[in-house]
Amino acid sequence: MSKKYKIWIDEAWRGPWLWPVVACALTFDKNNLPSKKLLDKINDSKKLSEKKREEIFEELIALSTPGLNKTPGLYFGVWIVDNYLIDQVNIKQANKEAMRRALIELLRKINKEDIDSVLIDWNDKYKFSELEKDPIYVIGWDGKVLEIWAASIIAKVFRDKLISTYSLLYPDLNLENHKWYGTKKHIDYLTWTNKVTWIHRISYKPVKKILEQKEKLLLHICCWPDATIPIVDLKDQYDITCFWYDPNIHPKSEYNKRLKAFKKVCEIEDIPYIEWEYDTETYFTETKWLEVCPEKWERCKKCYDFRLKRTLEEAKKLGIINYTTTLTISPHKDKNKIFETWIKLNKTNKEQFLFLDFKKNDWFKRSIEYTKINNIYRQNYCGCVYSKKN
Numbered sequence: 001m002s003k004k005y006k007i008w009i010d011e012a013w014r015g016p017w018l019w020p021v022v023a024c025a026l027t028f029d030k031n032n033l034p035s036k037k038l039l040d041k042i043n044d045s046k047k048l049s050e051k052k053r054e055e056i057f058e059e060l061i062a063l064s065t066p067g068l069n070k071t072p073g074l075y076f077g078v079w080i081v082d083n084y085l086i087d088q089v090n091i092k093q094a095n096k097e098a099m100r101r102a103l104i105e106l107l108r109k110i111n112k113e114d115i116d117s118v119l120i121d122w123n124d125k126y127k128f129s130e131l132e133k134d135p136i137y138v139i140g141w142d143g144k145v146l147e148i149w150a151a152s153i154i155a156k157v158f159r160d161k162l163i164s165t166y167s168l169l170y171p172d173l174n175l176e177n178h179k180w181y182g183t184k185k186h187i188d189y190l191t192w193t194n195k196v197t198w199i200h201r202i203s204y205k206p207v208k209k210i211l212e213q214k215e216k217l218l219l220h221i222c223c224w225p226d227a228t229i230p231i232v233d234l235k236d237q238y239d240i241t242c243f244w245y246d247p248n249i250h251p252k253s254e255y256n257k258r259l260k261a262f263k264k265v266c267e268i269e270d271i272p273y274i275e276w277e278y279d280t281e282t283y284f285t286e287t288k289w290l291e292v293c294p295e296k297w298e299r300c301k302k303c304y305d306f307r308l309k310r311t312l313e314e315a316k317k318l319g320i321i322n323y324t325t326t327l328t329i330s331p332h333k334d335k336n337k338i339f340e341t342w343i344k345l346n347k348t349n350k351e352q353f354l355f356l357d358f359k360k361n362d363w364f365k366r367s368i369e370y371t372k373i374n375n376i377y378r379q380n381y382c383g384c385v386y387s388k389k390n
């Protein structure tokens with residue numbers, strides 16, 4: 001009597017850069033085949049919509065469930081190998097492990113003696129110690145064989161269910177709409193956000209490369225001497241670009257002195273910078289009627305606001321997700337008022353403001369030492385015409 005079971009194994013998600021590979025081993029019972037209606041529905045999973053796959057999956061699960069006076073028409077085993085094992089052993093071995101464990105799951109449901117053959121649509125030529133005979137490998141079966149289609153549908157629906165769970169954790173990745181193969185979009189996303197997640201396969205070269213990169217940071221420079229120590233301390237951790245935006249330094253000759261000194265610091269520290277224009281008009285418009293306010297009060301708040309908004313615009317333009325300011329370093333600035341502005345901006349923007357209080361760790365004192373050692377000009381008032389008078 002011929003043996004009862006031909007087993008087929010297929011996998012899903014071998015190619016993407018994140019999370020698991022899923023394998024399914026499956027066999028139909030020759031004496032208890034699915035209805036013609038179901039057989040007609042089963043197709044190459046790539047040609048089926050997610051909804052259709054789910055529908056067929058439900059019917060396959062029902063077919064595999066024993067009932068009163070009813071033996072299953074289908075037996076299957078599924079196994080998931082996560083990205084941690086993929087990173088340890090490589091995708092080829094991880095895929096083998098997923099297939100082997102799916103097979104073991106299936107062998108718990110049928111007699112090994114009843115196996116006629118095991119067939120795999122791949123060319124890796126894995127051998128499984130659990131089997132007496134080696135599997136048969138042929139490439140291209142997935143375009144023709146119903147059982148391979150069914151195995152693929154089951155593996156893919158398991159994967160889709162995992163994806164919806166992880167989509168809740170990583171909404172930015174938009175996992176449900178993109179399967180996250182090594183596309184340009186994926187590389188751009190990771191490069192921009194520097195967010196290699198714990199579901200990524202970090203042994204994959206492009207992912208590893210991004211992981212090793214420093215995160216980008218746009219650092220707003222309020223007045224150049226205050227920029228010195230923040231640059232020195234942050235440059236080990238971040239790939240910094242400085243953003244010079246001090247439109248209201250009065251008079252213009254003072255502005256030029258400070259700008260020159262700022263450029264000298266960037267040169268010493270080898271940091272790229274962007275120089276924004278001298279724009280007193282914005283300042284005087286924004287601070288109209290607030291001329292008499294003492295330092296740290298409403299006039300200064302306006303001053304922080306328009307500098308910070310401009311910095312955010314620049315971060316967006318450059319595609320840099322992290323941004324912050326050196327405004328907090330000055331003992332004459334109120335860090336809470338500065339942070340209030342950023343909290344508002346953070347609520348409505350994807351870019352992230354880093355709440356760094358540069359008054360800590362003696363940064364102000366160290367910046368004074370830095371300017372002395374490097375013989376760099378240091379101002380003695382904040383910058384605007386009012387602070388100069390005071």
Ligand code: SF4
Nearest residue numbers: 300303382383384387
């Ligand atoms: S004192 Fe400084 S922070 Fe305040 S308005 Fe003048 S320049 Fe801006």
